[in-house]
Amino acid sequence: MISVAEALDALFALTHTLETEKVPLRAAAGRTLACDVTARRTQPPFAASSMDGYALRRDEVEPDALFKVIGEAAAGHRFEGTVKAGQAVRIFTGAPVPQGADFVVIQEDVTRRGDLITLGHSIGDKDNIRPAGGDFHAGDTLSGPRVLRPADIALLAAMNIAIVPVVRRPRVAILATGDELVQPGEDPGPDQIIASNSYGLAALLADAGAEVRLLPVARDTPASLRRGFELAQPADLIVTIGGASVGDHDLVAPVAAELGMQQAFYKVAMRPGKPLMAGRLGDAPMVGLPGNPVSAMVCGTIFVAPMIRAMLGLGAHPAPRQTAPLATDMPEGGPREHYMRATLAAGCVTPLPRQDSALLGVLSQADALLVRPPHAPPRARARLSRSSRSDIAVDRKMEHP
Ligand SMILES: Nc1nc2c(c(=O)[nH]1)N[C@H]1C(S)=C(S)[C@@H](COP(=O)(O)OP(=O)(O)OC[C@H]3O[C@@H](n4cnc5c(N)ncnc54)[C@H](O)[C@@H]3O)O[C@H]1N2
Numbered sequence: 001m002i003s004v005a006e007a008l009d010a011l012f013a014l015t016h017t018l019e020t021e022k023v024p025l026r027a028a029a030g031r032t033l034a035c036d037v038t039a040r041r042t043q044p045p046f047a048a049s050s051m052d053g054y055a056l057r058r059d060e061v062e063p064d065a066l067f068k069v070i071g072e073a074a075a076g077h078r079f080e081g082t083v084k085a086g087q088a089v090r091i092f093t094g095a096p097v098p099q100g101a102d103f104v105v106i107q108e109d110v111t112r113r114g115d116l117i118t119l120g121h122s123i124g125d126k127d128n129i130r131p132a133g134g135d136f137h138a139g140d141t142l143s144g145p146r147v148l149r150p151a152d153i154a155l156l157a158a159m160n161i162a163i164v165p166v167v168r169r170p171r172v173a174i175l176a177t178g179d180e181l182v183q184p185g186e187d188p189g190p191d192q193i194i195a196s197n198s199y200g201l202a203a204l205l206a207d208a209g210a211e212v213r214l215l216p217v218a219r220d221t222p223a224s225l226r227r228g229f230e231l232a233q234p235a236d237l238i239v240t241i242g243g244a245s246v247g248d249h250d251l252v253a254p255v256a257a258e259l260g261m262q263q264a265f266y267k268v269a270m271r272p273g274k275p276l277m278a279g280r281l282g283d284a285p286m287v288g289l290p291g292n293p294v295s296a297m298v299c300g301t302i303f304v305a306p307m308i309r310a311m312l313g314l315g316a317h318p319a320p321r322q323t324a325p326l327a328t329d330m331p332e333g334g335p336r337e338h339y340m341r342a343t344l345a346a347g348c349v350t351p352l353p354r355q356d357s358a359l360l361g362v363l364s365q366a367d368a369l370l371v372r373p374p375h376a377p378p379r380a381r382a383r384l385s386r387s388s389r390s391d392i393a394v395d396r397k398m399e400h401p
């Protein structure tokens with residue numbers, strides 16, 4: 001059996017960065033910016049007032065100084081003239097500062113009578129002017145690749161970028177297998193259960209940036225599985241669920257092999273998730289996830305979501321990890337790397353008491369996976385010493401590593 005790190009490397013070797021496409025700015029949120037984008041303008045494009053008040057010359061600011069108001073500058077409407085000695089221009093937030101002026105006195109510090117103003121006594125040094133280019137200059141870049149957050153969308157808009165180059169979303173086809181499976185909302189027979197994994201995986205991979213197709217469940221026959229693989233094309237990644245183990249009805253590997261799958265590996269030294277398989281089927285990588293619900297979700301988090309990010313050009317990186325103090329004593333670990341469902345509270349990590357890989361209720365309570373290396377020695381609960389810290393994978397929401 002290969003290690004988790006070896007399996008992840010083999011999976012990354014099956015992927016490549018997808019091509020770039022252009023989308024309108026409104027459709028770019030959450031997408032991956034494909035390359036550096038260059039600002040088409042300077043912001044602000046002119047020195048702008050940051051307050052409502054009066055624009056005048058700094059060297060004339062002194063208590064009780066008197067000025068004549070010669071005009072007005074509002075946002076979108078500059079004052080065309082020049083401010084000379086003894087003159088001021090009424091100005092509003094966002095307006096271009098008129099020529100000759102280099103200071104804005106806020107209106108609260110001014111007394112106005114007709115077109116004359118008198119300054120108050122506590123004006124201070126702040127000029128209340130935002131310099132041209134104070135935010136960014138034409139030619140500055142927003143660097144890619146990166147996942148575009150709302151703040152990035154605002155920045156691109158200000159840069160006057162209406163069409164955004166993004167990496168195409170990986171098309172993922174999810175094929176659940178098993179005679180026992182029906183869709184949510186259907187009426188299961190006495191021996192049937194709901195195909196929960198497909199929905200959890202779809203949510204996980206869509207969140208990672210994929211465009212997910214859920215195929216009809218394949219029955220436990222070679223013909224139905226073959227049909228499922230046909231329906232999976234075209235895809236950038238085919239993910240099967242179930243039928244990966246050694247039972248008489250576990251047909252994914254033999255049928256995929258018959259269709260020409262070149263196997264990269266089968267079985268990983270991890271718990272849960274041991275019967276994971278992967279390879280290339282036609283042009284697309286294929287990952288065969290184990291059927292147990294938690295196994296499928298853990299493998300999705302540790303392997304498939306990182307593959308999606310690699311295809312988006314975000315780099316070949318494992319799910320993020322951090323360390324946290326252990327809140328409870330732990331016995332010696334087993335031979336496989338163990339991804340234990342755990343909770344984080346007050347910065348400390350606690351494994352949940354039941355770790356059966358069928359328990360979705362436990363997975364839903366978890367907000368982290370506690371990673372125990374193979375043959376981990378017993379661990380005492382942390383007493384605020386660094387040596388008692390344990391690795392945890394993924395962030396608070398397991399679907400978003
Ligand atoms: N003799 C052995 N038996 C098993 C071994 C083994 O090494 N030797 N490995 C066990 C482990 S570990 C796992 S994990 C499972 C993996 O089995 P399969 O990938 O073949 O999965 P299935 O048998 O099809 O299903 C297992 C379990 O999960 C349920 N399931 C399947 N698909 C879905 C779905 N889309 N949504 C919800 N639940 C699903 C299925 O009904 C079964 O209960 O094998 C062990 N056995």
Ligand code: MOO
Pocket residue numbers: 270271272273274275290292295296357
């Ligand atoms: O590997 Mo299975 O995934 O332990 O339940």
